[in-house]
Amino acid sequence: MGEIRGRVRSLSGKSNLQLDRRLRSLRTFFLVSAVRDPDHRQRFTYVLRGWRPDADQRTARRAPRASDRALTLHTYGYRCAACGRTPKDDHVKLVIDHKIPLELGGSNEADNLQPLCEEDNHAKQALFSDHEENAEALRVSLSLPDAHLRIGELLKALEGIEVPKELIALVAREENHGDPTKRMRELRALGWKIKNSRRKEGRRSLSFYRLDSWEPWPPGGPKAAIARMEHARKQARRLEAQTTDAQERET
Template sequence: MASKPGSIHLRIIEIMKRFPEGVTGGQIRQELEKEGLQAEEQTHLDRRKRDLKKWFVIEKHSVTSKAHGNKRKVTLYRYISKRSVVLDEGQVSQRERAEVIHSAHGKCQMCGRTVEKHGIALVVDHKKPRDWGGTNERENLWAICEECNAGKKAYFSSLNVDRAVMKKVTAPDSVHVRIGELLKSVGVGKRTPSALIDVVANQDDWQKRLRELRYPVIGWEIDTLLYKDESGRKRSDYILRRHKPWPPDPSGIIRRFEEERRRRNRDESED
């Protein structure tokens, strides 16, 4: 990463300053488009937003949006200040570890068990493994119990996946592309465990993003297989049946498809 913020970073900061109460990633994208930055130039926008924390203090939190009558969680970004010292991207600091543990409120973010009720001990873990290209960024850290941490490590060790391939499929900024490339790497007609998709997607609502790959503007065919494992827990695997080449800015195309669908539904309800 560059030692100084680039022009795109500074433009994003100026947009955040215009929205002191917070601005969503979608709003940032729209504002950049108004300023003449085309969709193709915004390919790495998510990564550039993440880059900002090196030079600036950015507050990030989730809120419930009721836009178009539909409730959904969105992330708000709020500019706080410029850092006096550039953030070191080395090991996870003790402060960051404490923040991750505190934000879990005594609950394992993988299995849901609690410190108070079940007597578990929480540890800070990388959602996406470091050797798959995972970073120390806050969104890649979570608090899970020691049992889940050991199970996760054993699970990933048992997977017959190439580290170089996983590094490649987890690299794209678009969650849609990450999920799609993972399914392709596993192979057409083969089962991809939901736990693996969860890690690669690194997003709470990854199931919705996977469903969006079935939209006609993307046109992929993906089956869902539901079953119970040996312990009786409900599990799901996904099977890629057919895929098409990626269009330019697939996430943007999906977003515009949904906006147009909402507009049509609204117009039909008013007729």
């Protein structure tokens, strides 16, 4: 990105602050892959691989269909997905938000849409502009098959940085979105050192996670390893209960 930025500056005489966004929008028509520099986790090399096979059908449609918007509002009961306020009772205006932004590979389909009040929509946009330089890390994480991998790889890319809970919830892509606490507990059980901190900012209470150290992914993947640990814990508890029963019978 540094080289691209330098080249744009030498050609046009000014730096382009929207470069990350431009690069992401290229992906509507082109195959661009990003390779993470193993020594600098936040540094990527971009490779243009050619046109997308479906490039001619991709007309960069930026707005969801009216029927999907209507379905989304209905599904969420005409409430803001973040704060629960409604136009009827709270006089808020709802906008249709892409849970995963289009530039990060999110779709225009109903399952990627949610209503947000203008306030929460602005907060989300601010979150993304704060993390514009981490867009590539987000995109790479989002492409992974399991929530632990997605959260873990994002934290690794941003190691030592306080990552807002909302960004983690976004890559987690889970139904209980907004609360990655359980996943954090599971990553810690795998030996990861993750620190949680909270701050108040106006009406909002913000929560951050910072990765201090991590372990390589266990063989077979984190999901299987966590399931094994869970199973072992249940057995130990059952054994303990049986022992207590036996002791009680003896006395």
